Amino acid sequence: MPTEISRLEAVRAIGLPVGFFADVAPKVLVGWRARAAVEPPSHLREHSDELTVTLLAALVHCRSWEITDALVTLLLRTVHAIAARADRRVSKQLVAEFKRVHGKEGLLFRVAEAASAQPDDTVRQVVFPVIGEDNLRNLVAEYKSSGSTYRRTVQHTYRASYSNHYRKGLIALLEVLEFRCDNSHRPVLDALALVRRYRTATDLTYYPAGETVPTHPGLSGDWAELAYRLDGRGRRRAVRTVYEIRTFEALCDQLKCKGVWVVGAMEFRNPDEDLPADFDQRRTEHYQALRKPLDPGAFIEGLQQEMRAELGALNDAMPLEWLQIRSRPGNQGAIKLTPLEAQPEPRNLGRLKKVIVGRWGTVPLIDVLKEAVLRSSCRATIGSMFGRGEVAGPMLERLLLVLYAYGTNTGIRAVAAGEHGHREEELYYIRRRYLTTDLVRALAIDIANATFAARRRAIWGAGSTTVASDSTHFGAFDSNLFTEYHSRYGGRGVLIYWHVERKSMVIHSQVINCSASEVAAMVDGAMHHGTAMDVEANYTDTHGQSIIGFGLTRLLGFDLLPRIKAINRVRLYRPGHADTYPQLGAAMMMRPIRWDLIADQYDQMIKYATAICTRSAQTAAILRRFQQTNLMHPTYQAMQEVGRAQHSIFVARYLRDRQLQREINTGLNVAESWNAGNSIIYFGKGGDIPANRRDEQELSVLCLRVLQAAVVYLNTLMVQDVLDEGLVELSADDQRGLTPLFWSNIAPYGEVRLNMNNRLAFGAAGTTAGSAAAPGRDAAR
Template sequence: MPSHIFGVLQGEFVKWHWNEDELAMHWSLSIEELALLPSRTDSGRLGFAILLKFFQFQGFFPGSQKGIPHEIAVYLALATNSAVADLKIYEWDGRTGQRHRKKILGFLGLRRPSGEDLQKLRTWLTAEVLALDVPFERLQELAVEWFARQSLAPLDPSPLERLLRSATHAFEAELFQSIANLLSAETKTSIDKLLTVEEPNVNDENGAIENASIVKDGALGLSHLKSDAGRIGLDSVLQELAKLGRIRKLALPSKALAVLPIKWLQKYRRRVGTESSWELRRHPPEIRYALAAAYCWQREHEIIDALIDLLILVIHKIGVRAENKVEQELLNDLRRVRGKTNVLFKLAEAAIDEPDGIVKDVLYPVVGLETLKDLVKEFKASGPAYTKVVHTVIRSSYSNHYRRMLPQILDALEFRSNNTAHRPVIEALGLLKTYRDSTQQYFSAEDVVPIEGIVKGKWRDIVVEKDKNDKERVNRINYEICVLQALRERLRSKEIWVVGAERFRNPDEDLPADFKTNRATYYEALKQPQDGKAFIDGLKKTMTDALCMLNKGMPKNPRVKILDRGKNRICITPLDAQPDPENLKHLKAEIFERWSSTSLLDILKEADLRVGFTDLFQSSRQRETLDRDTLQRRLLLSLYALGTNAGLKRIAAAGHETTYQELRYVRHRFIQKSTLRAAISQVANATFAVRLPEIWGEGTTTCASDSKKFGSWDQNLMTEWHIRYGGRGVMIYWHVESKSVCIYSQLKRCSSSEVAAMIEGVLRHDTDIDVQKSYTDSHGQSEVGFAFCHLLGFDLLPRLKAVASQKLYLPETDSSGNYSNLTEILTRPIKWDLIHQQYDEMIKYATALRLGTAEAEAILRRFTRGNLQYPTYQALAELGKVLKTIFLCRYIDSEGLRREIHEGLNVVENWNSANGFIFYGKSGEVASNRLEDQELSVLSLHLLQLCLVYVNTLMIQRVLSEKPWCNRMKTADLRALSPLIYSHVNPYGRFDLDMSKRLPIETDFALVA
């Protein structure tokens, strides 16, 4: 069978516009194919040729002329010496068409599938494919691939769709029944009780309920389990513990559920999240129990993760509030003493001159009493006395309020560690659990109380006291505080993990379990040598060459100087501003003239009519009765409401013959995080596809990433106070390529790692762009970040704010003499043996990032400053020093590289500036405390802004297709050209949606020669 058959397997679909090269590549007839053409009629020859090439390309026969692009018909008409008009008399489904199809299948070595073949297909789908819950389009492709392997002609689209949907329905019915069979009678009774608890009143348009007060276990229903954790505090901890206890009372068979298809369980979790208890009760028993069990089993993991987050944040909050309180009290009456050295000299001199004198007569005349009092206060505010005062406040806060959470956390969570060095913390937790009901102030003398690794030196005298007999004893409350602080540090670095958690699970589960077996495959996938020595030799040579290049070029580099004193020794002259493009403002004015006051809603609609991204949105239910046209309209209105932050109520009130309840139904049943990401990828890829290289240049491999702060409600764990920007909010981390197409976005906390977010976006963007360079600012880079980026196969190129104080490492001991022009900024040599020892482990973690066995942030938790002793972290940091040195050499030496990075980051900053124009509703604040709603708002904003870029690309190309404008544009104009413009767009006013009205953009974008 020819290798080019079934082109659909490579993701190719018949598009409507083809250039000459594409037509020649995919639709040309070979000599053997030309010999097959019937000779009697022109229509027969042309129809036969279209049937043959269409089947080879698409995998099935067209049903009529409607599905044939005109350019293809013209091309094949010329090849067969026929006229396109001849197709009107061709019998597509008549005897001629059937005879031609049979001849084509015989030529290709295919036969029609029998009933037995179709049963084999169903068996194969059930055993190997359906468990993965792939999108239906991909399922069709896999089925066509199966037909090709069996030398069978695939079914036509309609029969194939019916067969696949029937097989999927049967698979799901069997899965429902198997889950229900796993549940005991007591578990089913508990689920029924869970679904009969009266639901609270819901005031939020997203259907959220607030954790305003603690609800006891018995009063918790499904709606309470759906709610996210509230703000940081004891009440939120107790509420999450109550939810966890309620789920565990169901006695779900966790081990049995864990081996079921995880994709389907996640699908059921999303489905239950959109249905009320009343709706779930209406399902047949096997469906009701299966959905509830799948939801609660996954919700248990999420609640444990939320509990750990709360525990970490509460422990931190206790200490910070105590320090702030003490500092405020001290600063209220503290006046810092200036010239303390001179004061102490005067006191010493006076004491030496009159050693037998009275203090009042000798010292007070030299240094006044008030000055001495200020010195004492200042010492108390910074010395051991200050530490004791802070601990006193912490103890008071903990013992009177927060201590109530400790027994319940110890009962609910099981802490473990894979490292014996952290065993004292686990033993200390066991000791606390033993004493949970005791009223003793001190531990018994017979108890072994771990001190090392738990109690810090500054707290030791407070924790370990002495009785009247001068015997040491450990104060329980003070010790508990130290144990919690040590536990927080170990949890953050995942040195201690929690049974049943997802993000805080056993860190060994984050790594590929089959790494030893498939070691060679994983090395090949990362394109790294298996021999650690070869890896190091390559790096050492690159590092040496980079240092030599910089050393040689320094005397000839007028824009860079190396200073011989001070902390900041690298002096780089700022970049000169480039001249403003001459014609861009005129181009923007032309676009404003032609498409002035274009509605942002019309732009969203136009993008969907061209790209069809709303087809990706499928119901979370088994069946859906909405027709596609109605659903498309409601989806566009809902996405616009979320993306602009205007809200569903305001959009529904605009008079679209669509009610708020209908929009809310679509929002809950159809709009999901995974689907929005797929729609974003589709629009991004469509933008890449329509771009003209003559205007935008060839395909790019660069991406810039940066974050932007958005205000948000603060009764949740995502919102944090931002140190740099002030105010409470969340961060959105964007990945934007060089021509303003954002390929990935993430909602993150203000304090979470931007390095992890940068890596996550490059690896998970799922668009056609192959990212080879990643531009970031200083917050998006670290030594560990440099190491992982190199292992994953792309370059990290940051714009370093503190470049002036950077140091360059040496490739060899005693090699500093080889770089005489860099002496002032050189430091120690690299520890290559450490990299060599941990090379395999570093590759293992890089493989985990590539495969996505865990989130990038969860993996990078192990490589933070709190875990400096971890050998793999030390090796990654050392590798990062090598790569950072290589980068700094290039960065300092090349003004072109500095400008390239600067221009890349300007693009993402321009993207950030447009966020406020689109996300204008509710003062641009993320108005929800539910994590899911926050993520949907961010992704809808991303989709809406991406549609603006897509339509603007078409508009710009339409203008530049005219010869006067084409000739007018200079190289500088094209270099600075961006499709992210919005002076011609009106996001406000009435929200009119007329599906029959199109934007006046022509479809032919070929440049005039």
């Protein structure tokens, strides 16, 4: 915290005027900042004064955003850490105390022995003489009071931990962060003002008797007894340290749902700034972009018709051999869905891979990258970003080497020792001056588009409009602010969220925190992937879907197709009170969708969807406002209703359509195969991301994405060449399992040897060794 606070104070000391870049789009500012960050001071001085000052001001302004957001994130994590640490310490202490208690096991044994010896006699005759009536009463009382005792112990530990260690840092944050809110959450800010006024007082147990102490939701429940005490005169007083703890907790709750925002932040800014400023003036245009009717009645009618059609189709199709819907005791749920039967194993794919290895041998990974860049439009993209024509010669070679160094995680120093004639300092210069996340992302998009263009319909089938998305865990340095422990993966690090289309080509990647919403990542990738693919549906697992996710995807115009883990406990909603589905009754909710709420908030929902579509706000920022701590927000409630309707439509279709179940399962298996390939390519340093900066982490992931996309691209060309020549015949099962994501013909390890003149040959019309074919030549063939 002191380090980040000092950075923010240094940025503010420069004195940029408030609202200096108010009329500049954030995306433009980020581009200016990126340019200022990579240009050395000598290059910056060569520009005009106006340009130099503008670039540096953008750099300072964006750093102010980042540091402010980082401090708010530190606040949220610190408050959470205090509670989590107190809970762990108390649990550990109680477990240790239970181990030290003697006699309870013996008492239990004697009771069991006596009861089993005389099972027909009464408790008073058998049990009481052995253990004693008082001992039994005391054990029951101890068990009943253990919950409240545990909570009180946690609260006292929480208070001590805050007072002795964490208070100094949290109070320091109040000095540099300015919080704002609307009137509905004013008590929290009034409480913060009180905490700030007495921040330097170290000898106060209570706030002064004449001081106004605002109440807020954090002081209710179990904490009320600890937060308020009677002093020596019998007056009810607020305990200062407890009041501070609960005020920070209430502040964090409001920050999470953006009920309170931070001045100068980007992720935690005023939620009204997330919405498009020109929505009212361009309402018709925004509705058309989302393909939604202006009349809420037309939207509701379409949703109702689709609900009735899918629910009716499922009701009429029952009974199904793979599905049972009936009431069951306990928490088992009404739905019972049998697993999918196994598909026959493809037999000729192994032979296909052997033919490929026999023809081209084992291709070094650096040559795979070289071929993908030379055969696609990557050189033109690099040239356009550098302000020149197609890049070739030493600069292109150095870019390839640096891409390889980051994508394999081996590092520039290790790659510089290879056989290519480029020194380590030259590679570092290319990295600092030219290799940016925007450039690498553009290269990944170019390779993906080249793959789509090169595919033969007779081999790969029709172009896909569906992607599968999933996350994978990468270890990262603990000193990084974004490193978090992930309970599901069992380690500290970050998550990489991938969007992979059905034929194994990645179209989007993003670095997210372990605690970040995978629903937001799913929406971002489907909407803003940047490739030529038109995404109409998205497969995901349970973690990538939610009711709000279904509502957002309905508004944004693509289908969410998840594999839901607890499908047995899913409940379906009715379109109206009069709609009855006898075969589905055990899985139906009694109340229908609240269509009146959707109609009232339709325009606001479209406004939020437009913000995501136009990227005026991050999807995570929109979803942060719609959290459980903000249940009363009317737009949140309306979007929940849309999500429930869309969720019911999907579940009814999913249960009825066995082919859809198999399609979703197959798509998610493609994403899992992609995740498995990460460890093969990203092998350096044990697969852990070594960078502490978020932009360096993102760059590493994007370079990994480029390498895997290059493997898929080259394998696509190889498979097509072999099949065109009739060397291998594929059955229907082989065609179903055909994928370009395989590694038997790739050599990811070994010394790096780059020779731009040594090329791979592809068929009679393909590129021969030593030639330099134009991008797309194989695709045209």
